Amino acid sequence: MSRDKETVVGTTFTELDPIFHPRSAALIGASGKPGKIGRVLMDRFLDMGFRDLYPVNPSEREILGIKAYPSVKDIPAPVDLALIVTPTNAVLPAVKDCAEKGVRAIVITSSGFGETGEKGLELEREMVRIARLGGCRIIGPNCVGIYSPSSRLPFPLDAGKESGKVGVVSQSGFFADYLTLAASRNGIGFSKAVSCGNEADLDASDFLGYLGEDPETELIVAYMEGARDGRRFHALAREISMRKPVILLKGGTTQEGAQAAASHTGSLAGSGAIWEGVLRQTGIVSAKSFEEVLDCLYAFSCQPLPKGRRVGIVSGPGGIGVCTTDACLGLGLEVPPFSPQTLARLRRAMPVVGGSIRNPLDLSLASLVNPQVYADAISILLEEENIDMLLVVAVIGGEQLRDILLKGLGDGGGKKPVAVTIMAGGPQSVAGDIALLLKSSIAAYPDGARAARALARLSEFAEFKRGFQGNQ
Amino acid sequence: MSRDKETVVGTTFTELDPIFHPRSAALIGASGKPGKIGRVLMDRFLDMGFRDLYPVNPSEREILGIKAYPSVKDIPAPVDLALIVTPTNAVLPAVKDCAEKGVRAIVITSSGFGETGEKGLELEREMVRIARLGGCRIIGPNCVGIYSPSSRLPFPLDAGKESGKVGVVSQSGFFADYLTLAASRNGIGFSKAVSCGNEADLDASDFLGYLGEDPETELIVAYMEGARDGRRFHALAREISMRKPVILLKGGTTQEGAQAAASHTGSLAGSGAIWEGVLRQTGIVSAKSFEEVLDCLYAFSCQPLPKGRRVGIVSGPGGIGVCTTDACLGLGLEVPPFSPQTLARLRRAMPVVGGSIRNPLDLSLASLVNPQVYADAISILLEEENIDMLLVVAVIGGEQLRDILLKGLGDGGGKKPVAVTIMAGGPQSVAGDIALLLKSSIAAYPDGARAARALARLSEFAEFKRGFQGNQ
Structure with a gap:
């Protein structure tokens, strides 16, 4: 990708890059x-x-x-x-x-x-x-x-000095400012972030185009209330999505929200239905809340794309395994049976009293007494051909969990996306554990339904990319 | 309510109460x-x-x-x-x-x-x-x-020694065990919690009936995969919901989840569609994930029921105010215009540069420089007749936020439900702030969409209760 390549419409990389440096x-x-x-x-x-x-x-x-x-x-x-x-x-x-x-x-x-x-x-x-x-x-x-850590350009809130690979473009200043702060607290680094406000001159599409070309940016997060030129946004978003994921939160999808947007940035928010179509067609990863933006960011920043939509669930608690299965199915994912070979391996390696080796794998109370079973289960399921992703519900936290996960992932980490749900120690403890795991490139969540949603978004984006490659 | 009153079917209060004491x-x-x-x-x-x-x-x-x-x-x-x-x-x-x-x-x-x-x-x-x-x-x-703090009966995880007003009945042991731990870390106390496992003898309906009669229990949280006697559960749930809220997470709503439930507690999970109907008819507060259970619990444990579904939004960040408005509308809530009198009061009390005094009230960056505007906005909106609930998005946290919220709520706290979204300091800081606010009986969330969802559940339950009272 040439740094000087013209973006789909208008502003060129060479014109905008100096602004960030x-x-x-x-x-x-x-x-x-x-x-x-x-x-x-x-x-x-x-x-x-x-x-x-x-x-x-x-x-x-x-x-x-x-x-x-x-x-x-x-x-x-x-x-x-x-x-x-x-x-x-x-x-x-x-x-x-x-x-x-x-x-x-x-x-x-x-x-x-x-x-x-x-x-x-x-x-x-x-x-x-x-x-x-x-x-x-x-x-x-x-x-x-503008926040541009490699050039020491700060945001009002402290998002840290370290540079990373996530680019942000936002029509809401606070969204960009707080997102970079919140994600950096969990070890996510940013290449550049820009809040474009009322867009008197340069607009979100200009910056989206820039970040799309920017070699430092591997993943884009955006907040938009409207696009000045809908066609240009559509073409840009589609073109960029083929190369890197764009996670977007659209503000003003309802009439009341759109009215609020008008007095917020003066933006014409446009119809929710039209935007939904645009997001589907362009491969944009559409998040519905600030929290979902962060959840997607965590998965996309450290996990590979899955080859399909089949999830293997490894759960300590049986009931939460059941609910997580429901959540996956509700999101269009599949929770298929394991192959006979895998079942045989699991049967040899796993305790079964009170649990079940089927998918969802229910490790039962044994996982509390002997958390090492998580490592065994993960390493076996990374090799299971019937599943494309792993969702682990862990009843332990802290460094013990991190070490067990890293052991289970072994050399196979990176082959399939893995999302971890932590249910140990209560909400504050979990928040600390999420940061700890993300810093070791393990995507972690406080709830199975949120881990499932992040995997669903990864899988939808992978399907968009495959569809595009298939059409070439 | 007599402590000896027979529950809808079978087991009586007097038969079960000694088990908890x-x-x-x-x-x-x-x-x-x-x-x-x-x-x-x-x-x-x-x-x-x-x-x-x-x-x-x-x-x-x-x-x-x-x-x-x-x-x-x-x-x-x-x-x-x-x-x-x-x-x-x-x-x-x-x-x-x-x-x-x-x-x-x-x-x-x-x-x-x-x-x-x-x-x-x-x-x-x-x-x-x-x-x-x-x-x-x-x-x-x-x-x-069984966890029964007033009788010093413990769960395996440490949910604390203090008694409270929340009763738990669960077909998943870990659900009950971790729920009581997680919520108690945020200052929520429990009257009793019982994990009924495979239900060889006493079942979830027996305990639901018991907690329904229990004068120490003002609010019930349940996890169920199936009911042995569907009619009995239906009658019980409806009868209890008229008196106290029942927040329920139903495991096994999908075929795959139901299969997992069968090997978890041996329960027949029953069709998702039938359960959906039961939950609607009985006034049960239906949560879709463990996290949603906690979110609902936080609102129901410290907030009054709203008179209607109209929400007033007070936001520091404009973009998050826009998204929170979208979230409310998407959940069937309304974000109506303020009355002329309230607009006049807000105009006198609020800075407006970069913000807007319409609903959602956008306090803009001024809320960071002078967080006291939150207190003024809350006290004005508590008196606004056009809204039934308040949703506050705060860009500050910690004791400063708590003190400002308590000041704003003043004597009017308890008149209308209030849910607070905290966007300050990052995920770990927010988790600590949520605990701090809940301990002061303020329902707090890390995201506007989740605060909106909790208010929607409160409002749906209030509507069920009004409908029942109207039919008497």
């Missing part, structure tokens, strides 16, 4: 006062270790020990990226200064524009007109900007 | 060896502070400092309850001893009976015949028994 940045509206967004971002830039940061504030000479400038035009060096975090009425003059200074891109976090109605939209058109005169692109307004 | 207990198969279930239960009985415990083991004279007896018949005092945790082949002789000793009830945790097929079923019939000769009832086999 600025050598210098001006923070217009920088502040030393606690509680101000200009202070939050100062702290975050310093924490990330961004080098050439220029605070801009007409009433300060120095902010947190760094020389401040009255205007971006007073900065005695080139400025690649400017962040405008001022009150609404100071935004347009600042954009004008940036254009005159020759800034390449401007992030406008300030709100009070298109999301408030026609007057605000007019201001957006004006800011774009001014910026374009200086050859400058705009991200926002009403956004939280 | 034994003055003395024998543990047949007690052990001092780590890893044995007989040791786990010894530890748990001692930890709970149960007084008159008699370990029974023919090859030990003392276990953990307590005198052991070769047989239950050698115990020189009356025994109210016996727990049999021996290997399968030692169970029948032990039951015979108990019957001869005049033990009132026997819990049999041992497995290898009805769940293994016809031969095991024959053994069950034989154990019941023997027990009945001594006027003795059986719980199990293949179960974890």
Whole structure:
């Protein structure tokens, strides 16, 4: 994949890539006062270790020990990226200064524009007109900007300094900001994340196209309320999905939700039914909630794609094994019988009193007394030809669980997707165990139905990819 | 409600209540060896502070400092309850001893009976015949028994010593055991919990009837794979639901799940479609996963029932407010416009830049800088006649969130149900915050869609109750 290849429509990779890799940045509206967004971002830039940061504030000479400038035009060096975090009425003059200074891109976090109605939209058109005169692109307004850990560019919340392979594009600032924080706490790293807000200039499709081309990005997560150009989004999404998964949460699928979206980002959310069709046709992994986005992200970030939709279930508790089977079937997955060879191997290796070696494999209370049976069951089922994925319900947690899982996966880890449900120690303990397992590239969930849903999404995406390859 | 009132069919309250309040207990198969279930239960009985415990083991004279007896018949005092945790082949002789000793009830945790097929079923019939000769009832086999904190009767996992108002009946031992542990970690207390296993004698309906009559139990959680007598279950469930909510997870709703249930508890799971009808007609709160059981339990244990299905949403993040609105609508809830009076009050009290005072109320980034706006929004919306419930999406957590919520709820807490979504600090932090809020009787969730689902269940149950009252 060439880094310079033109995306389906419009903006090219070479035009957008520098925005994510600025050598210098001006923070217009920088502040030393606690509680101000200009202070939050100062702290975050310093924490990330961004080098050439220029605070801009007409009433300060120095902010947190760094020389401040009255205007971006007073900065005695080139400025690649400017962040405008001022009150609404100071935004347009600042954009004008940036254009005159020759800034390449401007992030406008300030709100009070298109999301408030026609007057605000007019201001957006004006800011774009001014910026374009200086050859400058705009991200926002009403956004939280860009997180690019390899370039030390921070989000307001602390998503960590480590770079990873997940790209994020979001019309909701908080979605992008909190997603990167929440997932990074569980060991998931991000290549880039961008919140595009009201999309006065660059829009979600531009960034989706960029992340689709970006070699650092292997998996994309998106939040969208609407697409400015539906055809372009459709073509882009389909083209990217053939190469990397796009997990999307669509906001405003109901009339009431769409109305709320209109006052949120000024976006026209479009009909839920049309979007459903688009998501199906384009191979997009459609998540219905923030939590489902995270659940999908966990599976897609560390598990291979399955060859089919047949699940082998390994459960300690019998009742939860029954419910997890129900959940798999309800999601269109299959829980088929094991082959005679596998049954024979299981019979030799497994205790059976109170349990069952059929699919779902019910290890019974024996799994509490001797958790090593999990490792044996996993290594046997990784070789079972009748199943394409494994769902393990474990009654132990912590490092013991991790070590047993890693032992069971052995060299076979990566052959079939595995999702683990942890039922040990209660909700807080489980949250810690999920983080521990994800850091060892094991997808983990607090509930069998959620593990099943993540496997269903993996399997649907695999089918989309196979269908595409079959059509070539 | 009389404590002696006969339940719909069969077993009476007076017959079952002593089982949950034994003055003395024998543990047949007690052990001092780590890893044995007989040791786990010894530890748990001692930890709970149960007084008159008699370990029974023919090859030990003392276990953990307590005198052991070769047989239950050698115990020189009356025994109210016996727990049999021996290997399968030692169970029948032990039951015979108990019957001869005049033990009132026997819990049999041992497995290898009805769940293994016809031969095991024959053994069950034989154990019941023997027990009945001594006027003795059986719980199990293949179960974890009874948790009754007010009588210091423990489960194998540590669900705490504090008594509460939630009753549990489960055909899965692990479901009951882990549910009580997980919920107690979040501050939910239990009146009684019983795992009825293979139901050789007493069955889930007997215990459901008992908990329905039990004045200590205000809310029931159940896991069932099948009902021995469908008509009886239907009548009982409907009669109890009129007085207290029954949250039920039905295992084996699919053919594959039902097959797994057959080898789990030997239960005939029955058709998913028939059960769906039963659940609708009886007012049972039907949960589809273990996690949904907990989510419902959290709302039902601390929130009042709503007068209607109209939700007011208070959100910091706009995008999550949009998605939460979609989730509410998708669950049959309404997100109606606020009244002009409420809009006027909100307009005076709320910052609006980047936000919106419509429903969903979008507090925007201002909620991060000044979280007190949550308290104002909640206290205003508690008085809004156009809404019946509140769903708050908070971008702060910890004690700050709890204090702000308590301030906002003020004296109005309890007037309308409130569910809170916490999006702060990442998954582990949120798990801790949920426990903190639940301990202050605030229902909390990590995701807006789950908070919406809990409110939908509350509202459906309220509608069932209103329908019943209307028909009287």
